[in-house]
Amino acid sequence: MGNIQPLHGSDITPSPLKDTIFDPEFGFPNGRKEREMIATVEEMNSAKLPMKDRDYCAHLLLKFRACRADVYPFVVKCAHEKHAYLTCEYEDYVLRMKEFERERRLLARKKRIEAKLHQEVGA
Amino acid sequence: MAALIRKGTYFGAAQRQWAATQQLVRNYWNKDWKPGPIPTTREGEEAAAKKFGLHPSEYKPYPDDGLGFGEYPQLPNVSGEAKDPYYPWDFPEHKRNFNEPLHLQADMYGEDRFDVSSNPPINKWRQLGTFLAVVLGAWAIFKGTNNIRMVPPVMPKQYPQSGVKHYTFESPE
Numbered sequence: 001m002g003n004i005q006p007l008h009g010s011d012i013t014p015s016p017l018k019d020t021i022f023d024p025e026f027g028f029p030n031g032r033k034e035r036e037m038i039a040t041v042e043e044m045n046s047a048k049l050p051m052k053d054r055d056y057c058a059h060l061l062l063k064f065r066a067c068r069a070d071v072y073p074f075v076v077k078c079a080h081e082k083h084a085y086l087t088c089e090y091e092d093y094v095l096r097m098k099e100f101e102r103e104r105r106l107l108a109r110k111k112r113i114e115a116k117l118h119q120e121v122g123a
Numbered sequence: 124m125a126a127l128i129r130k131g132t133y134f135g136a137a138q139r140q141w142a143a144t145q146q147l148v149r150n151y152w153n154k155d156w157k158p159g160p161i162p163t164t165r166e167g168e169e170a171a172a173k174k175f176g177l178h179p180s181e182y183k184p185y186p187d188d189g190l191g192f193g194e195y196p197q198l199p200n201v202s203g204e205a206k207d208p209y210y211p212w213d214f215p216e217h218k219r220n221f222n223e224p225l226h227l228q229a230d231m232y233g234e235d236r237f238d239v240s241s242n243p244p245i246n247k248w249r250q251l252g253t254f255l256a257v258v259l260g261a262w263a264i265f266k267g268t269n270n271i272r273m274v275p276p277v278m279p280k281q282y283p284q285s286g287v288k289h290y291t292f293e294s295p296e
Contacts, residue, residue, distance in 0.1 A: 016274045024290050032290035037283040055282055056289075096277040098292055103278065 012111055014103040022106045057088035158193035172196070175224045185227070198226045203234030204241070 014020075025031055038059035047062055064085045067078040138144075161184050162168045171194040172182035185192040206218040213221045217233070226232055232239065243250075281289045 014278070016277060017279060019279060024288070028294070030294040033293040033295045035281065035283075035289040035291055055280060092281070093277065095291065096280065099278040100276045104276075 012104055012107040014100055014107060016100070020099065020103050022103065026106070055092065057085060057092060060085040060088050158195045160193055161187055162194055176222050177224060192227060195227055196224060198224060200226070200232060200239050202232045202236070202238040202240050204238040
């Protein structure tokens with residue numbers, strides 16, 4: 001089902017450790033919307049947010065933490081904030097999966113073009 | 124005068140314990156511990172064997188290689204661990220009897236040192252083979268399966284940083 005992939009399964013399998021080797025705008029004639037970082041560094045520093053949490057969902061995590069601090073010990077009141085944060089993280093993961101699939105298809109395309117070129121030169 | 128009297132008392136003490144004084148002065152010099160030259164005659168060998176408390180048939184000096192062991196007997200290499208623990212030794216902590224000659228390298232064959240006479244149930248080559256089989260086997264499994272590692276099919280997590288742009292899959296308005 002594609003839930004796991006061999007790390008070096010084939011030459012068209014992208015590495016999950018490296019960034020894309022292709023132009024991110026390639027194949028998007030209208031361009032792509034840039035991801036927006038809402039939380040500022042000052043806010044994150046002030047909240048002592050660990051580095052691993054300073055991603056594109058940090059503003060939602062800050063809101064969730066602030067809510068918890070405000071309503072403690074009735075933290076169940078922050079269910080909405082928590083859900084918003086976790087949904088954001090889920091969507092971030094889906095985006096990474098999409099990027100992986102895009103990379104895989106572009107690698108396959110590159111291989112296809114190179115094979116065709118090789119055939120033409122050989123013939 | 125008083126000094127003379129004090130000196131006299133020192134001499135007196137030495138005289139009262141004359142046996143101990145004599146022992147110290149006579150027997151505890153380095154030259155007294157030095158073994159004699161390697162015996163060449165049969166009588167000399169017997170005398171040397173008697174000196175070290177050995178039967179003449181057990182006595183064998185070290186070969187003369189210039190290191191100067193002299194007449195000191197070459198005793199069998201028996202480790203402390205190989206000696207009988209139930210025998211009533213005079214010195215059980217060293218498994219040694221009174222007047223028993225010491226091996227030239229006795230400090231190397233004590234119970235706290237290695238056992239030269241050991242006979243383990245699994246011999247050392249088999250031990251080495253087993254060790255290598257396990258370690259190399261584990262290494263081979265690691266090396267052979269290193270390339271079929273399974274990972275979730277996602278790209279690395281995107282963190283905002285200056286100079287790097289990340290995109291969604293939506294078109295800009």
